[in-house]
Amino acid sequence: MADYDFDLFVIGAGSGGVRASRVAAAHGARVAVAEEYRVGGTCVIRGCVPKKLLVYGAHFAEDLADARRFGWKVPTCDFDWTTLRDNVLAEVKRIEGAYGTTLASNNVETILGRAIVTGPNSVRVGETDYTAAKILIATGATPDVPAIPGAELGITSNEVFDLPSLPKRILIAGAGYIANEFAGIFQQFGAHVTLVNRTDVILRQYERQIVERLLAISMAKGIEFKFNTTMEKIERLESGALKVVFAGGAEPVETDMVLFATGRRPNTKGLGLEAAGIQLDDHGAIPVDADSKTVADSVYAVGDVTNRVQLTPVAIREGHAFADSVFGNKPWRVDYGCIPSAVFSHxxxxxxxxxxxxxxxxxxxxxxxxxxxxxxxxxxxxxxxxxxxxxxxxxxxxxxxxxxxxxxxxxxxxxxxxxxxxxxxxxxxxxxxxxxxxxxxxxxxxxx
Incomplete structure (x- = not known):
């Protein structure tokens, strides 16, 4: 491996990439990790961590009301979105710094910039070329937005944490965990929430009785569901509001904001994987074997970019297994048979x-x-x-x-x-x- 600049070059400093980098370096490997946005990845920067903090903030709406029944003389309370938003963003920045410190303390070189694969053992970041004995792709996934007219007027979970103000009305497209979590958050913050789904099923992978209970509770709280409804286009009205038009003649909805929560696709666009002989599958994911290895013996992939199980703890385990197996002489594989998961709805x-x-x-x-x-x-x-x-x-x-x-x-x-x-x-x-x-x-x- 001495013939290469690094023993391991990781593309993507999210949860899986950081774990793989740290563990490989602990095994003695010379490691570099490239990140084009911010160290920490989706979970830390614009995913589960800031979202969970918003969930905590939203719960106070009910907690304050319940406190009166427990004898607390709680006055009428006003909610200030900018205070919560800024505190959440500050916490995200703190955790981002902690991730960077972890990499540095483990002698992992962090390279800021977009990395492109140029061959089975080579990567380019900006104008600089690097060589590595092994390359690990850990670029995660990105929100999938439907190709409809006016889609650019909506936002995704990437932008939701930076809103200048809260909408009074929000339409959420989707029925998975992201859609239902933000439906609960915005409803507790006082917005009228409309959730639109192409079918009549939400949270498809969860136990039906449990999901039906969530649906009943959500409707009782005032969240409006439009099932078997397909968005056709979004228009900006003179008032500044958005008009969402549906296929099949369904009544249009006027709203202040549209949030797309219509799934996530592997973040593989423009990575140059063809230079290593890697072909993506029909979902745009990187095919790998049980050891996270691609068809190129020197290139591996972990996390959401492989579209196996899109969960942060799974990406972390995959990254750890890769590092132990390839650099630590301690081979093991991730067991996907019994993975717990949660929806932080209300x-x-x-x-x-x-x-x-x-x-x-x-x-x-x-x-x-x-x-x-x-x-x-x-x-x-x-x-x-x-x-x-x-x-x-x-x-x-x-x-x-x-x-x-x-x-x-x-x-x-x-x-x-x-x-x-x-x-x-x-x-x-x-x-x-x-x-x-x-x-x-x-x-x-x-x-x-």
Missing amino acids: PPLAGVGLTEEQARLSLGSCKTYTADFRAMKNVLAGRNERALYKMVVHPETDVVLGIHMIGPDSPEILQAAAVAVKAKLTKQQFDETVALHPSMAEELVLMR
């Missing part, structure tokens, strides 16, 4: 393992157990919102195949429950566990 939902539908399709049958209840806090607050937990169990072995839930703190509870599912514990073992009372989590061991 209320949040989370799940791990098989849904009931998936279990029935693969096994023919399954057992299910549910707990449908009002959290103690909601009861005293006079809030009718109900939590729902569901357990999917193997019909013969009694092994818990999946756990799904919606309600306060569901993601926090689900993380621990995911360990049990991963360990293939049985329903009997859940039943034999003493409940922690009073808690919402105790419902996991009380389902009969």
Whole structure:
């Protein structure tokens, strides 16, 4: 490897790229990472981290109202978007600096600029050429915007954190986790939210009963859903508002802002991968094997750019596995079989393992157990919102195949429950566990 400038050149300093860089360097490799925007990637800069902070901020709308039922004399409170926005952006900048410090402390050279692959062992950043024994592509994904007239009048999750002011009306196109999370955020901030989807299904990969509960709660809070509706064009009115026109003669909607949350596509455009003999798949993703290696023996790819599982913790594991396997003489592969995930909606939902539908399709049958209840806090607050937990169990072995839930703190509870599912514990073992009372989590061991 001494014949090259670096042992490893990473393109993209997001979660997967940073982890791979740090671990490879710890194994003794000479590592460089190129980043064209900001160190930290989508999750840190304009994704899950700032979004979760907005979720926290939005929750205070209900928390302040509930506090009065608990005896606190809370006056009428006004919300200042610019304060939250600026504090969130400041925290993002702090974390970005921490990522940069981590790379530097691990002797990873950070090169700011857009990198292009020029061959199986070469990369160009600006006017400078570099060579490397191994190249890792970790450029993530980018919002996918529909090709309709007026699409440029809308925004994506990339721009939503920098808004100068909050809209009074917002139309969100999409039905995945990004759409439902921002629907909850903007609704709590006082905007009228309209969510538009091409089909009548939201959050397709999650347990249906849980999703239906979220839909009912969201509608009760005033979020408007337009199903089986396709956007045809967006027009700017003289008033400054936007007019969204739909196909099929559906009534147009006037709104102040359109947010596209219509999926994310691998960020591979203009990377020069053809110079290394790499052809993209039909989704624009980089095909890789179980070790994250492309058809070029010297080029690897991890994270959203491969379109395997678009989750930050998965990208981190893929980057770690790559570095250990290639530079640490400790080969291992990522297990994609039991990945927990959450939607930070209002209320949040989370799940791990098989849904009931998936279990029935693969096994023919399954057992299910549910707990449908009002959290103690909601009861005293006079809030009718109900939590729902569901357990999917193997019909013969009694092994818990999946756990799904919606309600306060569901993601926090689900993380621990995911360990049990991963360990293939049985329903009997859940039943034999003493409940922690009073808690919402105790419902996991009380389902009969």
